[in-house]
Amino acid sequence: MSNKVPEQMKAQVLEAYNKPYTLTDLPVPEISSDDDILVKVDAAGYCHTDAVLAAGQMKPNPPAFPHIGSHEFAGTVVAVPKTPSAAAKSYPVGTRVGVPRRGYHVCGTCFECRDPNNDYEGFSNFCGKGLSNGLSKHGGFEYAVVDARQVALLPASMSAVDAAPLMCAGVTIYRALKRCRLSSGQRVGIVGAGGGLGHLGLQFAEAMGLRITGVDAADGPLQLAKSLGTKATIVDARSTPAGDVVKEIGKADGVQDPANMGLDAVIILPESQASFDYGCKLLKNHGLCVVVSFPENGFNVSARDLVFRDISVVGTLLGNNSDLQEMVSFASKHNVKAVSKTFALKQLNDLVDEYNKGGGGKLVVDMAI
């Protein structure tokens, strides 16, 4: 261990479900494997899943209280193992890394881990036995021990506050867009376009050359989606029926047959059935619906859409490590950035209050404040 690492840290913890975070002193976590690196977190995002976890809707997570939250963060490596693994060797002390949630200490032997296409031999962040930062193990609300195989190297030009929201929101929406399998010029819809993932999605989709319809149903997020300066058509679902949007698209594309009017793919970010239904109505025949949210009671899918319109529905989770690194480079190249509001670590409960107001964009703890 480097002697610059203190023994104690300030950490924001959950002590029970449905209770505010408590700022407390805890020992700095210790490296326990040759794949581990200790990261001093410089910025940590707050994500919808943090709210779901705190509400007790992700049981058995967290495994115990007190629990340190945040599963998307960026920081600086401050300690490495005495005999680092090949992956840990790539991130010497002083390296800046971004950390997503999945893939801490995977089992190494299941079919996911043994997939020859994995980024590292014996490592897959889809391993069911791997832990998740901030959920099934402690997260980034200050120092965190993470698995070197799960992190991304950050370019010098990318600030920690810009990098942190990319580690969950960014990689999730980037992967969802890739999952749409569209080529430049095709049409994609993003339902929930002004939220944390959505507003990043508008920017990624624009840089991918897609024609975008962004949908939201609240004033703040709609305003945010419009303020980004993308060429996306932004639709208020409260006042514009999906059928009208489809007709407009048909007109713009010079299409006569209603079955051939609409989007090639749509991404569903909110948890409401109304959002899911709205998104599916925007699809033309043979369109693809990519589901990102996972409401407790699921979505009702219209069997008629599947049978008579040949709509497909797929889900998507975070990408693998190559997707993560690719997303970081893509975001850096195309200047994709979350519109974020920053808070000091000690103001985390103010951040949560702000989150509950639903203004859109991302809320990030900046340790430098």
Ligand SMILES: [Zn+2]
């Ligand atoms: Zn998240």
Ligand SMILES: [Zn+2]
């Ligand atoms: Zn495994």
